[in-house]
Amino acid sequence: MEEYDAVVVGAGPAGTTFAAEAASRGMSVVVIDKKKELGSPVRCGEGIGIDFSSGRKLELPRSCIASDIEGALMFSPNGKSIKLTTPQTKGHVLERKIFDKFLAMEAGRKGAHILPRTMATGLLKENGKIAGVKAVSFGEEIEFKAPLVVSAEGMEAKLAREAGIDALATLYDVDTCYEYEMVNVPCEPFIEIYFGSAAPRGYVWVFPKGKDVANVGIGVGGSSGADPKKCLDEWIARNPRMKKAEIIEVKAGIISVGAPVKKMVADNFMAVGTSAHQVDPVHGGGIALAMKAARIAAEVAAKAHSARDFSEKTLSAYETQWRAAESRKLEKRLLLRKVLEKLSDDDFNAVIGMIDSQDLEKLLSGDFKPIVTKVVAKRPSILKVATALLG
Amino acid sequence: MAVRVDGSKCVYCAGCVSVCPFLALTLNEVKIIVDEKKCTECGTCVKACPAKALSLPKKISG
Numbered sequence: 001m002e003e004y005d006a007v008v009v010g011a012g013p014a015g016t017t018f019a020a021e022a023a024s025r026g027m028s029v030v031v032i033d034k035k036k037e038l039g040s041p042v043r044c045g046e047g048i049g050i051d052f053s054s055g056r057k058l059e060l061p062r063s064c065i066a067s068d069i070e071g072a073l074m075f076s077p078n079g080k081s082i083k084l085t086t087p088q089t090k091g092h093v094l095e096r097k098i099f100d101k102f103l104a105m106e107a108g109r110k111g112a113h114i115l116p117r118t119m120a121t122g123l124l125k126e127n128g129k130i131a132g133v134k135a136v137s138f139g140e141e142i143e144f145k146a147p148l149v150v151s152a153e154g155m156e157a158k159l160a161r162e163a164g165i166d167a168l169a170t171l172y173d174v175d176t177c178y179e180y181e182m183v184n185v186p187c188e189p190f191i192e193i194y195f196g197s198a199a200p201r202g203y204v205w206v207f208p209k210g211k212d213v214a215n216v217g218i219g220v221g222g223s224s225g226a227d228p229k230k231c232l233d234e235w236i237a238r239n240p241r242m243k244k245a246e247i248i249e250v251k252a253g254i255i256s257v258g259a260p261v262k263k264m265v266a267d268n269f270m271a272v273g274t275s276a277h278q279v280d281p282v283h284g285g286g287i288a289l290a291m292k293a294a295r296i297a298a299e300v301a302a303k304a305h306s307a308r309d310f311s312e313k314t315l316s317a318y319e320t321q322w323r324a325a326e327s328r329k330l331e332k333r334l335l336l337r338k339v340l341e342k343l344s345d346d347d348f349n350a351v352i353g354m355i356d357s358q359d360l361e362k363l364l365s366g367d368f369k370p371i372v373t374k375v376v377a378k379r380p381s382i383l384k385v386a387t388a389l390l391g
Numbered sequence: 392m393a394v395r396v397d398g399s400k401c402v403y404c405a406g407c408v409s410v411c412p413f414l415a416l417t418l419n420e421v422k423i424i425v426d427e428k429k430c431t432e433c434g435t436c437v438k439a440c441p442a443k444a445l446s447l448p449k450k451i452s453g
Contacts, residue, residue, distance in 0.1 A: 034418075034419060036420065041402070041404075043404050154405075155409035156418065158408070158414060158417070168409075168410070169439075171410060171435065171438055174409070174439065176439055176441040177441055178441045222410070222438065223438075228441045229441065229443065250402055251402070251404075252402040252404040252406070252442055253441065254404065254406035254410070254441065
């Protein structure tokens, strides 16, 4: 048995950011992760906005960044595109294997104990209350006793569910994703998004990692019945630009594109990041949201630690602050996702044909009315699906 | 009986683990482990798997 002030399950960006912040506030923290190599296997498109550290200073070593992104290109099924070069579309394509290790090193430097090859098997309970985590570490059973357990488990969220958090993903509210990292893909420094029936209820993406290297991936709706690998292979096969592309790595995963969990804390328990479904419902990105949530959670945890009070009531300050910062934006994004998923190829062709980058910028920032008015004037049939955006 | 995992297709993404309503699946880094006592063969994981590596056992009728 080992004792800590907090045991964190999962060494992705949420877990290690929490650990670094909590350790620098004087808490003794252990981060456990079942993987032997943190950051691997990658289950992610690796794209991230430039403002991901939300104003805080986090200097990434250049090795964490595969490429700098100047903007985004959104394609309709007939091949027309809109180019976006707003501050929100500037960013990076990361090298997640190096990025995740860098964040773990930062946590270690701040004093957190990092333990790979250690798989949580269940919650440790004392008198019915959460009191730590049971695990298997390098083949040996072990107990980590702590008054606070932090789930940074990602989509699996098994401890979170055991703790009563509603983190079970439903097929309707997930995208299932398949992705190849490929060479011989000529790239400009723009992320590319392809809408339409090639990716039922999702999109195909090309995220450049260099001049001729890209993550080429697809997400399809979990309830669409589509086979993401098959859809991706077909998209690549009919794209002349991909003719010489070779697969260097295969990545896959599923991601929440629904609402965040209803409750992110319980007595002696917090869920941060994708474990709490803190993910953008339109693009499925979660790194920046996870890191921001982890910082808020660590601040609240440090106060709870000082007061020796890890009750749900005290910990809920994290959830209140997080929702105040993110909820409105994410609700609008969910609304937008639910409209996008109803558009046909003809709708996409019509919409992308009639709007400009300023319209699109407004749409993505949640200012729906001007664009819906404009589109419906020319294509009245869209009103039926777009009316939800006018509420 | 329980859901079957084709290890030659599985990419260890744990998508199946995330959607299993019965907490019957576990990813231990390089293998999906199925708890046969918990699996109800509901098929949710089969639909969620991006690699189509999961299948339900064939029912023997009669």
